[in-house]
Amino acid sequence: MIRALHRWPGLLALLLVTILSLSGAALSVFPAAERLAAPQAETKLTVATLADRIQLVYPGVEQIRRSPSGRITAYWFDQGKPGAAVIDPATGEGVASADPNQVERWLTNLHRSLFLGDGGRMAMAAGAAAMLVLSLSGAALVARRAGGWRHWFAPLRGPLAGRLHVEIARIAVVGLLLSSATALWMTASTFELLPDGGSPPAFPAAVSNGTGIALDRLAGLSETPVADLRALSFPYPEDAADVFTLKTDRGTGYLDQGDGALLAWADLTVWERVSETVYMLHTGQGAATLGLVLGLMALGVPAMGATGVQIWLAGRRGRPRIRNNQPAAGAETILLVGSEGGSTWGFAATLHAALTKAGQSVHVGPMSGFAPERYKRAERIILLAATYGDGTAPASAKGFLDWLNASERAPEIPLAVLGFGDRSFPNYCAFAEAVTSAAKAKGWPALLPLDTINRQSPQDFARWGRALGEVLGIPLELSHEPVLPTTKTLTLVSRRDYGAEVQAPTAILRFAVPRVSLWQRLTGSGFARFTAGDLIGIVPEGSAVPRLYSLASARRQGFIEIVVKKHAGGLCSGQLIALEPGETMTAFLRHNPGFKPGPSRVPLILIGAGTGIGPLAGFVRNNGRGRPIHLFFGIRHPDSDFFYVEDFSAWQQDGRLTRLITAVSRGARPHYVQDALRGEATQVADLVCNGARVMVCGGRDMAAGVADALGEILAPTGLTPAVLKAEGRYIEDVY
Incomplete structure (x- = not known):
């Protein structure tokens, strides 16, 4: 409800609100300029x-x-x-013309009425009302995403547009609330909807x-x-x-x-003083500094409008159109989705279609929009919950667990939870498990035990569907065909081969960037924008499940680069390793905002082994500003799989890489990255204590060893990997 209340006024009134904010921001400069230019009277x-x-x-x-x-x-x-x-x-003499500033007058007429008289005033009042609704609903959504009002400035994760939208809102919402509320007051006063509140004294009848x-x-x-x-x-x-x-x-x-x-x-009168205060707060007349601050906050509106539209478009791209989706108040089955990349919505669409065909009335929505008071006729609630990162809530499920944990009691409507994940990850379906545990603790009746879907398996989904059908007393056959993102054809332009000496063929593959349309450039879709650490998805021939590879390059480099190792029986890796320059493959781009070094100048500690070096090498390659980077790289043997060896030498010379520490596991004395970390314990601890950010990429066994070693190194400082993760300073991309 809150999300819809925020979305539609924003989309419908975007142009009007933008005109209001930009003209208001421009007008906020004039009181300050007048204050600086006007001769001031001495105090006495x-x-x-x-x-x-x-x-x-x-x-x-x-x-x-x-x-x-x-x-x-x-x-x-x-x-x-x-x-x-x-x-x-000081002299009583005139020093400047008293004629009104024509630019200020023009902006004032635009801001108040769009040059349209009373009709324009009403339109701008509607814009101010929309801004007030946006500010109130936006504040509630920010608090929900941050985990409560007390965590207003908590670190954010997710796509850049979403993070930028919230970061601006955190700062600007107070000013926008003040500006919109005072604008509505002044409009009501203009149309005499508020009492006059005062009058001058009666003119004297007798004078001297x-x-x-x-x-x-x-x-x-x-x-x-x-x-x-x-x-x-x-x-x-x-x-x-x-x-x-x-x-x-x-x-x-x-x-x-x-x-x-x-x-x-x-x-x-008190009323007159209140009205004058409202006028001062809105115009900045008499409070020039406040006016400038509010003007700066108003400049956030166009940026939030642009990012908001981008979020809306991304959401529409990520969710399939669900036909005959029933209103929540009239549906028998409430189907809620927690998804990060969008694939879980496809399963929701399949389930919705099957239940509808069986005669059920079904409503599909995001878990973040959970509102049990709206489910008047609901007989069951089904949650399709994917897991993001280290077991946290995905984008469309933000706030659900917070609501459940804070509630006094759960709904009486029976609940079924279906988790989506990848068993190769240590936190397989951890979010779905957390939801199930919290629901059980609150006494929420279970429709079905927790079940899971591994790697988007249609077979697992069909099996679970049959179990759901038995509980509902209806035949339910779920035949799901994953809807993949639109792919582009990529042409291999070069390759560097490694690992043949140790029977582990590996290649650094470089592809040409495909052409993108003007619309893709404007919206950032397709391959229009990408950076190191983002992912490309490749669906190998003979499979319906995409494989994801981390990018070692950014769009500005003009190529797409990945590091691929051939695995025994690996369908996708085998096809990629067999590619020769000039040959092609199809792929789609998936942004990975949770694994980015960030714009800060604090040092980076990059830790990777094997093909995990790909995105880390990309971070170094993009470090044109000379941010301190300390790279720990685990290899088997310098002569077989020292990926990017020539590049690292050049990057150290031009200041992109501060230090490179290698760990050789197939030498006379096997040495792993966690051993290399312990060998540099003093410097690692100093860097972390001074704010360094740690990023780990590679296999899960390596990542677990790194976490243990870092825990030992930081023990004397009172810090732990868990604390660093909570602060957003310890980030893993583990496979």
Whole structure:
């Protein structure tokens, strides 16, 4: 519900909200510029002295105004001709034109009404309302993704667009809430939907009928500092019944021009003070610094709009269109999906189609949108939950476990959990297991025991479907055909071969980057954008399951590079190793935002063995700014599988690589990367204590040994690999 409330106002009102924010940001500069340009009155200067100075220069002065920025403007008549100027309070002389800034006026009309009068004001009010809804719902979504309000600034993972969207929102949401709420208040006031809240004092019925009192004898003027002045209106010449009208930060009063007596006074009401505060908060008039800060926050709106559209498009690409998807309130079966890359949504579509064919009413949605109060007719809830990284929630399941753990009791609707993962990973279906354990602890009734699907196996899925059908009392045959992303043909341009001497053929394969369309460039889809550490998926002939390989290159290098070792019986690796320059294969790109070095200048400790060196070599290759990188590389023998040996030498010479420490496992004294780490224990501990980021890539046995060695090295410091992972400073890409 919250996600939909955030998405649709954003998409529908994107142009309007963008105009509001950009024009508002531009207008926020003018109060600060006015404050800097306007001559300021000295602290002890009184209104009487100021008025006297101005009257000496401009005898026909009719009014003096002071803006919230401190700029003083005088208006007069000279021989029947009106005049106005910005005044230097030290001399009373005009120093600049009082004519309004035409650019500011144009921007103000655009910001308030799109140059369309009342209709435009209503349209911009709708934009402000949309911004308020976006800000409130966005804040709730940020808190959900971060794991609660207390973790507002917790580190993020996921695609760049999503992280950038949230990072900007974390900073800008306060300003956007303030700006949108005050804009709606001012619009309501403009259309007289709010009470006026105050009125000037009644004009005095009796005056002294005298004229010509010296200004310094007017106690109301001589006791009022210029800093409190808003406006002073002089009596009409030779009209003894007219008075001085004084407006200050406290209120409005009338002064007798004959004897200087205060004839009437009205303090500002509470409502007037609130309205003026709202005006100040929205425009920055009287609070130039705040205005600039709000203007900077408003500049985040176009960036959030662009990233929001990108997230929406990515979500539409990642989810298949599900026909006849029923509303949550009327569905008998609630099918919720937790997916990172999008493949689990395909299984959800297959299950939805089969259940619908069997006469069931089914609603499919993300686990992050779980809302049991909406499931009025639900008889069962089924969760299809993939696992991301080290057992954490995937993108479309953010916040589900937090909700479950925080709830007092689980729904009474029976639950079935189906986990998706890869048994070769140590955290196989860990998220699904965590959900199942939490549900059991809350007393959530089980429809089926936890089951798992290994490597997107259609056979496993069909087996589970038959079990579900037996429970439901309906025949249920799930025939799932994975829908793969759109692939591109890649042409091999060169290869470097290693490992033949130790019967472990390995090659560094370099492919040409395929052509991409203008739309792909704009949206970042296909092979339009990629960096080292991203993945390419290859579906070998004779199989429906893609194999993923880490990239050792970025788009700006102009080629796609991977490191492939031939495995005994390996279908995909065998086909890749057999490729010759000029031959082709088909592949798709999958971003891997969880395994990136980040833009920081803190040192990197890269640890890899065998083909795990691929993305690590890519990080070094892209290190044009000379970030300190310490690379630990495990090889079998220098003469057989020292991948990138020539490149490493060149990268050290040009400052891309600080240190290279190798560990040879097939030498006279077998040495592994974890042994190399222990040999550099002092420096490794110093680097980590000073903020270094550790990145590990390779087989799971190697990764486990590295974690143990690092735990021993850091034990005296009080740090552990688990603590570093929680801080986002220990990242693994393990296979």
